[in-house]
Amino acid sequence: MIRGALVREWQVLLRAKGAVINPLAFLLLTTMLFVIAAPDAITTDEASAVAPGVLWTLVLLTQLLALDSMYRRDFDSGVLEQTLVSAQVPFVTVLIRIFMQWLSTGFIMACLGPVLGVMLGLSFQALPATALALLLGTPALSLLGSVGASVTVGFNRGGVILALLVLPLFLPTLVFGADMVMAAQAGRSVMPQVYALSLISLVALALAPFATLAGLKISLEMQ
Amino acid sequence: MYFDSFAEFLLMGKHGFYVWMAYGITAAVLLGSWLSARQAFVNAKQQIARQIELADRSASVTNRDREGFDESET
Amino acid sequence: MLGASLKRLWHKLGSPRWFFSLTTPWVTFFGWSAAILLLWGTIWGLAYAPADYQQGNSFRIMYVHVPAAMLAQSLYIGMGVAGFIGLVWRMKLTDVAISACLPLGMVITALALFSGSVWGRPTWGSWWEWDGRTVSTLVLFFLYVGIYALREAIAEAELRARASALIAMVGTINIPIIKYSVEWWNTLHQSASFGLTQKPAMPSEMWLPLLVMVLGFYCFAGFVVLLRMRSEILQREMNARWVGDWITGRGSP
Numbered sequence: 042m043i044r045g046a047l048v049r050e051w052q053v054l055l056r057a058k059g060a061v062i063n064p065l066a067f068l069l070l071t072t073m074l075f076v077i078a079a080p081d082a083i084t085t086d087e088a089s090a091v092a093p094g095v096l097w098t099l100v101l102l103t104q105l106l107a108l109d110s111m112y113r114r115d116f117d118s119g120v121l122e123q124t125l126v127s128a129q130v131p132f133v134t135v136l137i138r139i140f141m142q143w144l145s146t147g148f149i150m151a152c153l154g155p156v157l158g159v160m161l162g163l164s165f166q167a168l169p170a171t172a173l174a175l176l177l178g179t180p181a182l183s184l185l186g187s188v189g190a191s192v193t194v195g196f197n198r199g200g201v202i203l204a205l206l207v208l209p210l211f212l213p214t215l216v217f218g219a220d221m222v223m224a225a226q227a228g229r230s231v232m233p234q235v236y237a238l239s240l241i242s243l244v245a246l247a248l249a250p251f252a253t254l255a256g257l258k259i260s261l262e263m264q
Numbered sequence: 265m266y267f268d269s270f271a272e273f274l275l276m277g278k279h280g281f282y283v284w285m286a287y288g289i290t291a292a293v294l295l296g297s298w299l300s301a302r303q304a305f306v307n308a309k310q311q312i313a314r315q316i317e318l319a320d321r322s323a324s325v326t327n328r329d330r331e332g333f334d335e336s337e338t
Numbered sequence: 339m340l341g342a343s344l345k346r347l348w349h350k351l352g353s354p355r356w357f358f359s360l361t362t363p364w365v366t367f368f369g370w371s372a373a374i375l376l377l378w379g380t381i382w383g384l385a386y387a388p389a390d391y392q393q394g395n396s397f398r399i400m401y402v403h404v405p406a407a408m409l410a411q412s413l414y415i416g417m418g419v420a421g422f423i424g425l426v427w428r429m430k431l432t433d434v435a436i437s438a439c440l441p442l443g444m445v446i447t448a449l450a451l452f453s454g455s456v457w458g459r460p461t462w463g464s465w466w467e468w469d470g471r472t473v474s475t476l477v478l479f480f481l482y483v484g485i486y487a488l489r490e491a492i493a494e495a496e497l498r499a500r501a502s503a504l505i506a507m508v509g510t511i512n513i514p515i516i517k518y519s520v521e522w523w524n525t526l527h528q529s530a531s532f533g534l535t536q537k538p539a540m541p542s543e544m545w546l547p548l549l550v551m552v553l554g555f556y557c558f559a560g561f562v563v564l565l566r567m568r569s570e571i572l573q574r575e576m577n578a579r580w581v582g583d584w585i586t587g588r589g590s591p
Contacts (some may be wrong), residue, residue: 131564188508196491205484206505209477210512213519220526237519244515252508255425259500263492265385270408273385279460283398286456287380290454293449294376294558297442301565308490314583315576 046134050141057114061145064107068150071099072157075168082162089162093171093222096158100150100175101211102183107146108186111138112194112257122261125254135250135257139187147179163226175239180219184242184249185210190258194211195263213241354571355580359591360565360573368561375554383398383547390544396460399576401548403453407471407556410450410478413443413559417485418510421503431567433499434574436506437489442559450475470524481509514534555563 054061063092075095076083083089114119128134154175155168163171189207193199267273276283350356390397403430417436424432454472455465466472485502492498575581583589 113527192488192505193491199491200485200490202484205487209481209484209516212477213515216519216523220523237522241515248511252504255504256501259497259504263494263497264400266388267385275399277389279394279396282460283384285515286399286402286453289385289452289456290449292404293445297445297562298558300441301562301569305565305572308569309585312572312576312581314410316582316586327416 042129043133043137046137047141051135054141054145057110060107060110060114061149064103064146065153067106068099068103068153068157069148071102072160073098075099076160083160089164090163092158093128093167093219093226095161096154096163096171097215097219098224099157099180100154101208101215103150104146104179104182104186104211107142107189108190108207109200111142111187111190112260116194116260121257125257125261129223131254132250135187135253139250139253140189141181143180143183147175147183151175151179158222163222166228167222167225170231171222173231174218174221174234174238177235177242178214181214181238181242181245182211184245185214186257188252188256191253191260193260194257195260217241238260352427352431354431354434354575355591357431358568358584359569361568362590363567365561365564365568368557368564372554372558372561375550375557379547379550379554380509381510383551387544387547388541393461396457399453399457403450403457403552404548405552406446406450406453407475408552409555409559410443410447410475412556413439413446413563414478414481414513416512417443417502417506421506421510424499425507430499430574431571433495434567434570435563436485436502438497438563438568440482440486440489441566442562444479444486446559447475447479447482451479453555470517470521473520473523474513475522477516478513481512484509491503 079091082091112121117125123136125131151172154162155171158168158171159165186207189203189210192206193203196202217237218235221231221238224231224234274280274284379401384399387398387401389395417439420432420435420439423429425435451472452474458467459465485505488505489498489502492501572581580589580591584591
């Protein structure tokens with residue numbers, strides 16, 4: 042059952058390449074914008090002080106963009122309702138959807154993150170920590186973002202409300218994620234942030250699928 | 265009383281502007297919240313009273329119509 | 339036996355009519371208590387409490403700022419608890435509670451932010467500092483706005499209730515997490531923080547008026563929330579017989 046769902050999700054992903062590429066293009070573009078707009082903040086001999094924060098903020102905004110399409114297409118076409126009704130364990134279905142969302146956005150951002158960080162002036166010694174921070178933090182973003190996406194999927198212009206609902210949920214991950222990169226740049230230990238990010242992602246893993254299911258049920262009844 | 269004179273009380277040792285601004289806005293906020301809530305309550309009552317009146321009036325009109333019909337018969 | 343009567347009480351709580359009749363004296367009680375406590379606390383705090391050694395008289399703003407900040411958080415947690423009860427036990431009254439707490443909560447949070455800023459200017463020199471407390475309160479304000487926007491966006495009452503309940507619950511769980519993470523952030527990036535962390539033990543002449551003000555604020559909140567809840571109940575039960583009887587004075591609920 043799980044393998045079937047995974048395969049299905051993978052096929053959906055292949056067909057809707059735009060949903061994957063667009064957010065990443067956004068991330069690249071906005072990074073470039075920042076580099077162009079504030080070159081002095083970046084091109085200093087010491088490591089850039091703003092790079093960790095800017096990188097993480099752009100990651101958050103990209104995730105927000107990607108969330109918008111997370112359930113929308115299936116919601117509009119009626120597939121979502123069918124899937125949830127026919128699923129033996131809806132919880133698993135939702136979890137797999139979130140996992141694929143993470144794989145197509147958060148995971149790729151974790152891989153690209155160090156490169157973008159360098160563009161923003163991050164020092165090389167911080168790159169492994171950056172990748173790890175993004176790897177540990179982006180699951181939380183996908184999980185928590187899914188909760189907001191599930192409630193707002195039926196809204197006409199739900200993007201702003203989605204941002205309003207979801208950014209407070211992202212805040213702890215942002216704090217510890219950015220701090221982890223800063224700590225690595227400064228040579229401090231990153232272990233506390235590793236624990237914190239992992240803890241947040243685990244708590245999100247425990248709670249978000251249920252909340253997402255509840256949100257989807259509400260949204261589906263609103264149609 | 266902590267202050268020696270009313271003038272000192274108003275001045276608050278050169279912090280008067282800030283202290284009174286804070287308390288003033290607080291009073292305004294609390295007052296506004298109360299009045300807004302009260303208005304909601306009054307509106308609800310008025311709306312219901314109007315609805316009852318309309319219902320009564322339409323009921324009595326129906327009765328009057330019926331009476332008129334009987335009279336014309338005799 | 340106790341369990342049975344508790345269960346009955348719990349079920350009664352779901353009845354708007356019973357709630358309306360129960361809270362009729364409470365509104366008066368909370369209203370007057372609030373007025374007396376707030377007046378007493380304000381006069382005490384403004385005129386009789388001793389000035390702070392370091393801050394001078396500006397510290398008196400604490401007597402409105404701290405209660406506002408406490409209330410701001412309590413009201414949101416109240417919405418979260420109501421949301422939880424509403425989703426689990428399907429009590430309609432909980433949505434009435436959420437809709438009643440929302441406007442007051444938003445305004446009180448704004449007041450907390452404003453009064454904190456006004457307190458900071460003469461005391462620590464700046465209108466705004468990004469520290470643990472200010473960021474937490476600002477996020478709390480956005481949590482309120484989120485629920486407000488959500489309610490505006492959903493037209494159907496039952497779904498609006500459930501969506502608000504869900505988001506209120508999620509937000510409530512988020513509050514301590516945010517608090518902790520922002521405190522962490524603050525210990526590393528402390529600029530001119532508001533120094534409330536280095537609070538020395540306050541003498542009783544200073545914190546007793548604060549206690550009175552806190553009680554006054556909470557009574558005020560009880561008053562306003564109950565008043566709004568009763569208005570909402572009247573609206574929702576407009577066509578019920580007991581409402582008509584109560585309005586025209588023919589009977590009480």
